[in-house]
Amino acid sequence: MALRFALMIDPLAADETNSELRSTFTAVDPAAPALTVGELSTQRGDGIFESIGVVDGHPQEVEAHLDRLAHSAELCDLPAPHIDQWREAVAIAAAECGPGEGVVKLILSRGVEHGPTPTAWATAASAADFTAVRRDGIRVVTLDRGYAIDAPARAPWLLLGAKTLSYAVNMAALREAHRRDADDAVFLSSDGFVLEAPTASLILRRGDTFVTPAPNGGILHGTTQLSLFDHLAARGFETGYETIPVDELRGADAAWLVSSVRLAAPVREIDGVAVDVDPEFTASLNDYLLSPRD
Numbered sequence: 618m619a620l621r622f623a624l625m626i627d628p629l630a631a632d633e634t635n636s637e638l639r640s641t642f643t644a645v646d647p648a649a650p651a652l653t654v655g656e657l658s659t660q661r662g663d664g665i666f667e668s669i670g671v672v673d674g675h676p677q678e679v680e681a682h683l684d685r686l687a688h689s690a691e692l693c694d695l696p697a698p699h700i701d702q703w704r705e706a707v708a709i710a711a712a713e714c715g716p717g718e719g720v721v722k723l724i725l726s727r728g729v730e731h732g733p734t735p736t737a738w739a740t741a742a743s744a745a746d747f748t749a750v751r752r753d754g755i756r757v758v759t760l761d762r763g764y765a766i767d768a769p770a771r772a773p774w775l776l777l778g779a780k781t782l783s784y785a786v787n788m789a790a791l792r793e794a795h796r797r798d799a800d801d802a803v804f805l806s807s808d809g810f811v812l813e814a815p816t817a818s819l820i821l822r823r824g825d826t827f828v829t830p831a832p833n834g835g836i837l838h839g840t841t842q843l844s845l846f847d848h849l850a851a852r853g854f855e856t857g858y859e860t861i862p863v864d865e866l867r868g869a870d871a872a873w874l875v876s877s878v879r880l881a882a883p884v885r886e887i888d889g890v891a892v893d894v895d896p897e898f899t900a901s902l903n904d905y906l907l908s909p910r911d
């Protein structure tokens with residue numbers, strides 16, 4: 618996923634009196650160095666991000682991503698993002714993604730050690746081709762995340778509901794899944810409830826009802842899941858948030874991992890046991906996800 622474009626954002630230069638938001642951006646060469654060695658995002662992963670899917674230049678679900686960016690900032694005690702400024706940055710970056718599917722990434726870092734300001738930037742890239750995975754599905758393994766379902770309430774400093782830059786654990790879980798001959802992982806709480814995947818939300822089907830783990834269990838509230846639930850409700854299906862024991866994952870009629878760039882990947886195996894995949898239904902979900910969404 619080669620970067621096509623990068624925009625440095627001055628988060629403190631945007632305020633109610635600044636109508637020239639574009640003057641707070643500086644386009645930089647995405648292949649050239651742009652951060653200082655004192656950056657806390659690189660030293661400590663101390664910052665937050667969003668990855669926004671782009672289809673033929675249209676950024677998907679921008680407001681939901683900006684809401685989550687603001688929520689992550691609040692959880693991390695970062696300055697509240699100036700939403701108009703970020704919306705403008707998304708529009709500029711999305712226009713640079715090129716034809717087909719792309720991804721705009723937004724990053725807000727605590728900034729430079731001992732420095733006065735946070736650091737922020739946006740990038741644009743073309744997306745990998747996920748056609749096969751959307752059609753053929755993925756094999757997942759369940760992995761213990763090591764926290765009980767009530768950990769976020771007891772220990773908010775774990776920042777479990779924030780989309781922080783500290784994804785080393787998520788990447789380690791993916792490597793473990795690959796070691797176990799699977800494509801992806803589903804995290805479980807230490808007390809046996811289903812949470813999310815390292816980079817995606819989980820949706821289960823039970824008859825005509827679709828459920829997803831409640832976002833208060835220390836998981837991200839996925840923008841793709843939110844959008845799909847609206848779509849499913851409009852098609853007459855029931856949707857809901859639940860605390861889901863692992864047995865219900867194994868007993869589901871169907872399951873998907875959903876996320877902004879890969880979109881809906883049907884699960885075809887859980888811990889080595891085959892799961893039914895409905896290719897036509899999954900294709901209808903991905904058709905919806907690929908249509909312009911606001």
Ligand code: PLP
Pocket residue numbers: 668813814815816817818836837838839840841842875876877878
């Ligand atoms: N959960 C985690 C941990 C993620 O990293 C992501 C996306 O990257 C998601 C869920 C899905 O979120 P979205 O649908 O907004 O991409």
